[in-house]
Amino acid sequence: MILNVWKTQQLGIKTIEHLSMVFIALLIIIFIGISIGIFLYNRRNLSDVVLNILNVIETIPELVLLVILMPFLGIGFRPTIVASILYSILPVARNTYVGLTQVDQQYLESARAMGLAEKEILWHVRIPLALPLIAAGVRIAIVFTMGVVTLGGLIAAGGLGGPIQTGIHLYDKNIIIITGLWIGILAVMVDSIGSWIEKRLNRRYGYD
């Protein structure tokens, strides 16, 4: 039965589609999220405003966000990626910002005292020491993105949301359950890769 669903619904190809969408979205999220975090670190007076805006975006239900984007971006791949990004930037940007601003005073003091300029302190001290926290933010982003990309199946983005949609239309419990479980397993696998990376970063850059 499982094999049957896997074949008829082409779950292998869909999985690749799904993961590549997640991967593309994550790359963009990491890039934009860390950039916003560093930008806010440089303009701390803006941090409240920007983080609050991102917070508000995050409270919009995923489905609504997709629908809002459709008039501008059509259906399919593009609105799904954009929705994932909007949704997941907050944890990455916020963790980057917090990580950069909360570096232990003793490291900043000795960095300043040895004659590092603020920019050098940012690159050689603050960013490395913030990496474990940034990785924790990325892990949250991974979970969000897996969810949004699955929903994207409803608006023809491809990926594993597609078979679920099919299952709903056909009243086929098996398709829904098997695909759903598979998405769950995938999410756990991707998250454990994330957790492994986070632990490694913690060992390399953590405080103790």
Next chain:
Amino acid sequence: MTPSQKFFKKIDEIEIKNVSKKYGAIIAVNQVSLKIIGGELLILLGPSGCGKTTLLRMINRLVETDDGQILINGQDVKSFNPVLLRKNIGYVIQQIGLFPHMTVKENISLVPKLEGWTEKEMNQRVKELLELVSLPPEQFLNRKPKELSGGQQQRIGLARAMVMDSPLLLMDEPFGALDPILRKQLQEEFIRVKEKLQRTIIFVTHDIEEAFRLGDRVAILRGGQLIQVARKNELLVNPANDFIADIVDSNKKFRHLDNLTIKDTMLPLEKKYIFQADETAQSAIQKMIEEQIEFGIVLENHHYKGAIKLNQLYANQEKKLKEISSQVSTYNSTDSVATALDDMKKNNNFIGIVMEDEPIGILLSDELLSRLI
């Protein structure tokens, strides 16, 4: 990147002129004037909150003066770019602040790397400095700070502060957080390093014993004001006021010098200092790093066998402690302190072991006391 400028080859004089600093309503430093002579080690001594750290930090402009001037070789520190000024001044703090994500080598060579030194130059310099602070380079180059004991970290902190070969070194209670015996060991080592280097050093402490051991001159501060600056003996013989007389004589032990026994002044022997003769050096290294100590007493069936120091263990990791322990002078617990201190000074020892039937304590040389005796 071009290497930044060397502002001073050597320090002729640092002049602090009527310097003040306020934090809100609190006056941290109040109209302090002080001259530091090139090549000396000047101690800034006083209780916490007396302004000594603030004064120190104004020299490399981690704190800006509100009023007054600080001149190094006649040039106002405010005429330099603060970042470049700090590259010319070494700085060591109590918390050390070694970067946890960098190895020992990366920690020491961070500024040289930013200055564009070659890999070879950096390796050379790091090795020199590690040897200077008595750490075998091969053993330590690639360790992370968390793999080091507190004393080893503090040595790396000192090496890092000296990497740019700056003629001026500022030190803020560098040994303050260490175990008393380890503190003594590092002070001894520091005296040796200091004599080799011939730098001008300004050293903040609240520990009067440390001040007398390390300093050439001592400046005493209270409530943001400079009370007296003098050579050490002058402070003892000729204190400017009761406050200083009180500091110098604060320890009750001076009041009954004559009938003082070793037992009154020794540190009782804590368990962590005791090692067994059959243990390997390797396991002793582990234990010492965990306990943050670098000195131990070796016993065989409760009998004193000798003493070990962390530095000596690295070269003999496989051997048993009884094969490598060395002899340290021992004293009887009822001996007079005066005799013991005299003996320690003569033999250039700073640690002695106090015996009854078995070791019961550790006696540390006491600069203050031996000056008074």
